Amino acid sequence: FTSETLHYQGQAIEHIQVQLQTLTSPECTIGAILLLVGIEWRMGVRMSAHALLKGLEMLLQLCEKNKYFLSPSVRRGIFWQDLNTAIVTNTNRVMSRATFPEFQWGREAFISEWSILPPGFEKLRAVLGDTTEVLQDIYVLQKYSEALGTRNLELASVHALDNLQACIEARLQESLREWAADDLKTVILLAAYLFTYSLFTSVWNGSAIQLHLSERLYQRLESPAFDGSWETFGPVLLWCTVIGGCLVPRGNARSQHGAILREKCCAIGYRMPLQDCWSDISAILEGFLWSSISFEECGLSFLKEVMLHDHVDIFQYDEEYYSV
Template structure:
């Protein structure tokens, strides 16, 4: 006997803090996975951030919820299995069990078949599936697999550009953030940066010049830092100022949240590309990145990033202990 997919109302009651966007569940109740298992996973707090940065299950994050990224429901079997993999992987706290292997195997099988016709594969759902697979591999630290997945995304992007295929701003953000996060977690080569997509463009606000200055402590030590790092520190200071002056009522504004997201994207993308010319500079780069992550406007940055950066920073500080600076 087939199991009925839960209605959006049922999901809202079962998952009061977060849910997939309205209409994301297949209206014809033909989900390619056990819908009751999906509901259980959605109700597990450990899975709350699992699909990020590809999409967010937080309804208030309108510019990056499921509908904004994919323009469709959970009708694509490859995407659905990748979503289930992300949820199940989070519940296991970072280990691949039999359930995860099942979802992973099915998602990869669907994608391999689809990639036989690259023109047909050039879509948000295919790209999103691959990004979710890459996210799991990044958390496992398997650099070669991450690069294999991101290489496929790069190929699909090239096809979309050559064929004039429209992609949502949400999937472009997903590509940027998954690429950047994977680079931080697994050391993979990046395929895009903060200048690649127009949707992530950010410039300093000319009407708030006082925000863009380094704090006094950094001003005194500016001779030890590179110009590029000082500019990043100025932008982090501005981000803090903006967060402080934005009223609570405005923090759900889509345009404002997207602009803050772009601000953070510019900071972090530039930081990753800065050369660590000394042990002290390496510590500053890591600390600045960690600060920018913790200033995110929502739960957008997965908890795995701060803990990973903190571990790296501790090691860098220990290595810099004898540095005369």
């Protein structure tokens, strides 16, 4: 963090101290607190970020008591900063889902034919248990965003997508806490979170959240728990690894996933010339959660980086095993 960041941090603290004495402009005060929360979790100061959010929760209660109604954009900002803090610090959220009823979502509002579990996950239904429902809903978000497109969207459509994404990510964060001891569920949920976060807008490309999720995913994929697991769960682990690498910019996190791909895919005998590779890999990815409309370019770019490393062609696969 730069001296400029620390300057703004100091200004925000001064503003909050003044405004809390009068509560004449609570939205400005909330904005300053949200700025501080973002600085604290980026710096890794988990307790400070949590304390600020607890203070913000009390401020929300005070606004409600005094019948001061916050604008939708401010409420949206509070929701996302609370959720982002929880996912980065790996803690429980301060706000509950009930705090923001506008982000609740019902499946019945969407086309039923989209509410399916992608076939790659269907094969893992017994392993996934009740996490299958949120994976189905991510597939709905994928189809809904692809159908709408991302150019010149009406504000209402952007908010509809944002609300659906908010509901899904909140449930993913809860599931990550619940299933922290289950390595396979955790990597699937982390990859699903990264996919959801990156899906319908490029605004967040290269964000701290994406990098954090990618790093976390890499650390779990590299754990001894997955020694020998690629022979059994190869397709879904391939999907996790490609998601973890292709949805972040070139750098350490991306290279780490590339290294896994080189090592593990060789271990299960996946080998073919570069020019014939992408269509087969893409078919595997589409058996899980994958949008060619959104990610074709970045997926192919990542794969080429992996393939060109040390000039080794690494992909050939058993068709029956990888059929999803």
